[in-house]
Amino acid sequence: MKRRGDEAESHIRFSDTAYRACGQMIAYASAHHQSQFRVFSFSIFLFGEKGRLLRWDRSGVIYTEPFEWTTEPDTLLEFIWRFNFLSDIERGHDTTVTPVTDNEAEVALPKLKRYPGLENTKKADLQRFLIHDDRSANGDLRVYITPSAVWDTGGLFGRSTFGYIAYDVASTNLVYLKDFWRTDLPGIEKEGDIYCKLHDAQVPNIPRLGAAGDVPLSPECTATASFATQRTRTQDYLRIPGGEHEWCPGQPHVDPYVHYRLVLETLGKPLSTFKSTRQLCEVIRDAIVAHSAAYERAQILHRDVSAGNILITEEGTGMLIDWDLSKQVHKGVEEGPRQHSRTGTWQFISISQLREPRYTAHEVSDDLESFFWVLLYQIAKCRGSRMADVSKHMQLVFDEYTKSSQDHLVTGGNGKIVCLADLYLDRGIVEELLTTADGLVNTPCVE
Structure with a gap:
């Protein structure tokens, strides 16, 4: 420089x-x-x-x-x-994911094809994942066979998350496999550890946890007590005033990340597949019960309530997933934000967090407000309405944002304030959505 x-x-x-x-x-x-x-x-x-x-x-x-x-x-x-002359690891390849063998494909395909949407899966679609379980004393790796990702948050930087329906070779059951890069900062726990605390506190309406742990740098290195993990390096080159890294321009916010995988043994369907407004409300209610129990019994705040994080189980009940952004809270103690960016999914973030995330800690009231926005979003988005105003109002309420020309801070929430004033997505539009959608019930309170 x-x-x-x-x-x-x-x-x-x-x-x-x-x-x-x-x-x-x-x-x-x-x-x-x-x-x-x-x-x-x-x-x-x-x-x-x-x-x-x-x-x-x-x-x-x-x-x-x-x-x-x-x-x-x-x-x-x-x-x-x-x-x-570099090896695959030195070139950046993840060597814990490999092609499946013929024998593995033979046992996994029949099970995977029974899952809705995977009926046409072929051997060429499959890959073999290795997961190290943090709770394993001998460093063994568990094997999972997966087709293509069923969801992907996209992007390169930050918490890009991939989700898979996977065949567990050990149990022969279908499971969810979540693959993402967790933030490696003080005070931010691994999602698997959070699930263990929730289960110890007997929190209802959450999935059963399977294997969970940091991804090793290579399959061979887990035999050591403190094996090398896949982690980012960019943060090591930040500019330190007066230090050795004077070439880094500006003062960018760069968080360190560690590759992480976990398995959930309870399968569920997306919230958008609800069969009636009654079921929609009951499933969201079940998620609120899980949220409340986690907060009261384990002092854990979810902090990422969204439509994608509420699933419908095979029994038709609701469960709350994705606790990787959750936080251990201390009631009665004021705490500031742990990261420079807000947490949550934009469409469902509370008004106060959208308007000023830098100096406002995420509180339980923010999560409870997010449940309301999830309910309203599902009613407006999934009712199959042809009303012209709905699409425009959805954008004004859920996608509205403003970018500051001075510090480039992105804020929002104005559309949601106008919505609560009964102007965007007003009561008349919502009532019409609830009474005119083809094939669905007339009100949230009747079968």
């Missing part, structure tokens, strides 16, 4: 062209990490007679200073030569 007086000059000229180029590179890297099982990846960016080398992971990107690749090609050629 060049120095100009006491000010550090950025490596990048922040022009419109530079922003577009950066956005394009991020899109390519995101697609790369979504289509392959990767811990990190390298890329080469050539622009005119100059080039850069880049390393991407879930925390961000590390890049070199520009080099002249046409007149002084040594940097580029040496990188390619060294890359040629």
